Amino acid sequence: MLSRPLVSLIATLAMVAAGAHSSTPANAAPVAYAFVATGIPNSITTLAVSSSGSFTHVATIAAPAEIYHLSVTSKFLFAIDAASNVYTYAIGSTGALKLVATTNAGKYVPGFAKEYSIPLTQVDAAGVTIYTMVGTSWTTWYLESFKIESNGELQFLGKSPAEADALSQIRFVQNGQYALANGCYNTAAGASFVTDSDDINTLATYKHESNGFLTYTATSQDMPAAQSPYQYCGGLNASDSSNHVVVGFSIFNPPGDDMEPGTALGTYTVNSSGTPSTTSKYETMPVTSVFEPYAMGIDPTGKLLAVVGVGGFEVYHFNGANPITTYTGPIKTINAAERGVAWDKNGHMYVMTDHSVDIFKITPTSYAELKPWEFTAPYSIIVLSLP
Numbered sequence: 001m002l003s004r005p006l007v008s009l010i011a012t013l014a015m016v017a018a019g020a021h022s023s024t025p026a027n028a029a030p031v032a033y034a035f036v037a038t039g040i041p042n043s044i045t046t047l048a049v050s051s052s053g054s055f056t057h058v059a060t061i062a063a064p065a066e067i068y069h070l071s072v073t074s075k076f077l078f079a080i081d082a083a084s085n086v087y088t089y090a091i092g093s094t095g096a097l098k099l100v101a102t103t104n105a106g107k108y109v110p111g112f113a114k115e116y117s118i119p120l121t122q123v124d125a126a127g128v129t130i131y132t133m134v135g136t137s138w139t140t141w142y143l144e145s146f147k148i149e150s151n152g153e154l155q156f157l158g159k160s161p162a163e164a165d166a167l168s169q170i171r172f173v174q175n176g177q178y179a180l181a182n183g184c185y186n187t188a189a190g191a192s193f194v195t196d197s198d199d200i201n202t203l204a205t206y207k208h209e210s211n212g213f214l215t216y217t218a219t220s221q222d223m224p225a226a227q228s229p230y231q232y233c234g235g236l237n238a239s240d241s242s243n244h245v246v247v248g249f250s251i252f253n254p255p256g257d258d259m260e261p262g263t264a265l266g267t268y269t270v271n272s273s274g275t276p277s278t279t280s281k282y283e284t285m286p287v288t289s290v291f292e293p294y295a296m297g298i299d300p301t302g303k304l305l306a307v308v309g310v311g312g313f314e315v316y317h318f319n320g321a322n323p324i325t326t327y328t329g330p331i332k333t334i335n336a337a338e339r340g341v342a343w344d345k346n347g348h349m350y351v352m353t354d355h356s357v358d359i360f361k362i363t364p365t366s367y368a369e370l371k372p373w374e375f376t377a378p379y380s381i382i383v384l385s386l387p
Contacts, residue, residue: 030056030386032344033095034373035077036357037067037380044070044079045375046095049383053348053359053370059096063087068119070382073127076100076152077382080121083114084134088152091384100152105144108156111136118167123148125176129212130154133181139164143181143206145213160216166204170214171239178274179206179214180245184233201234201249205274217274224266224280229253232264236293240302243270244320248293248307249285262287265305269321284323289314289330299343300385303364306341306349313341313351317364328367332358339378345385352381 030048034055037044042065046058065081072078077089077097088101106112116135123130128148135141141162146154165185172179182203201223206214226232232249239245245268251260264287266280290309298305298318304327305318315328340352348370351358356372 030095031346032348032386033058033091033384034342034350034357035070035072035097035382035384036352036375036378037063037070037079038375038378039066042066044077044089044097046097047357047373048095049344049346049348049359051346053361055357055359055371055373058094061089061097061099064099064102067380069121070380071121071123071130072382072384073123073148074384075127076148077384078121078123078130079380080105080119080132082117082119084112084117084119084132086121086130086132086146086154088148088154090152101154103146103154105132105146106134108144109134109136109142109159116141120169122170122172122179124208124212125172126212129157131170131179131214133162133167135162135164141167143170143214143216147212157211157213160206160214162216163202163204163219165200166202166219168235168237170206171237171245172208173239173243173245173270174272174274175242177208177272178217178270179208180204180237180239180268180270180276181206182234182237182245182247184235184250201232203234203268203276205270205276207274220276222268222277224249224264224278224282224285226251226264227282230260230282232266235263236296238296238298238305240298240318240320241300242302242320244268244302244318245270245276246296246298246305246318246324248288248296251287261291262289263293263307263309264288265307265316265324267321267324279321280323286316286324286326294339295341297341297343299349299362300345304343304349304362306343306351308339308341308351315349315362315367327364331360331367332369340381342381342383344383348383350381350383352378354378357381 042063048056084105089097118133142159145157166183268276293309
């Protein structure tokens with residue numbers, strides 16, 4: 001049984017990144033720090049961001065390995081490599097980083113091998129616990145919970161069973177009381193995704209216990225119905241600060257497994273018991289202009305949804321449980337894949353391309369492109385808004 005999102009994730013993470021350079025400092029006090037991981041040599045760069053959207057280079061620190069994903073709290077930056085090693089960096093008063101701890105998440109699961117790593121991490125809303133997934137085979141996976149100690153060390157709290165077909169980014173809802181992961185798989189014997197009539201979409205729910213541990217509670221297969229003869233297969237996701245999760249659905253035309261252009265965007269509402277449900281249907285679900293989205297994110301106000309992928313990116317009006325509606329259309333197109341998106345609390349959207357971090361000032365009624373920061377193939381980005 002093969003997982004589409006896992007195959008897509010492995011392909012995405014196979015891209016190689018390269019290093020950064022400096023720029024003229026801005027004088028304005030920062031409202032955020034943007035942390036960008038690059039490779040060859042492996043490093044993480046801190047950029048201070050002013051209220052006007054100007055970048056200032058703070059520092060670049062060498063990384064022990066190629067970094068695939070970043071998570072952040074007010075005190076620490078967490079980076080994960082392809083072997084489930086989690087590196088903890090203390091964030092200094094200027095945004096400069098210092099490596100303070102290294103945790104091999106796989107060592108807590110007997111039978112773990114690095115090929116069963118999911119190089120994604122997620123901190124909870126309180127910033128006191130961090131999570132990642134590891135496996136012992138393509139069908140056996142676990143969601144691990146770690147308490148973040150005051151010195152940055154990670155204390156293992158335990159592991160919950162994870163759905164082998166729901167290995168996406170963890171998304172918190174209901175004020176952090178529940179977390180969801182999603183995915184899609186094919187039930188046909190020996191399937192290699194050529195018979196999409198057998199596709200099953202999965203949403204796994206975890207309950208956030210008082211000590212931060214995530215307990216597996218249930219699996220749902222509730223999903224929007226596609227227009228015949230097409231089939232949906234859920235992949236990327238994003239959540240707002242309340243109880244909504246967006247899932248991007250690839251559109252396939254069986255039996256030839258031809259992928260249709262664009263990705264349909266559906267919304268789930270998670271109730272107080274952690275159960276997701278959707279009223280999305282193909283008649284009201286927008287389809288992205290970008291062909292293969294690599295990342296999506298909802299802004300801190302919960303009003304805007306950014307989707308980035310092959311060839312460009314675009315922003316939508318996000319309306320909670322109501323249908324997502326178009327806003328910008330394609331803002332900027334390039335001939336390579338956009339690789340990441342982030343927001344700060346000052347109305348800035350950051351889009352990571354294969355050669356830069358682009359920044360926009362964007363509201364529900366207007367947007368403007370600001371001066372980008374040039375890199376050579378940055379790999380991962382996370383933004384910390386400052387008080």
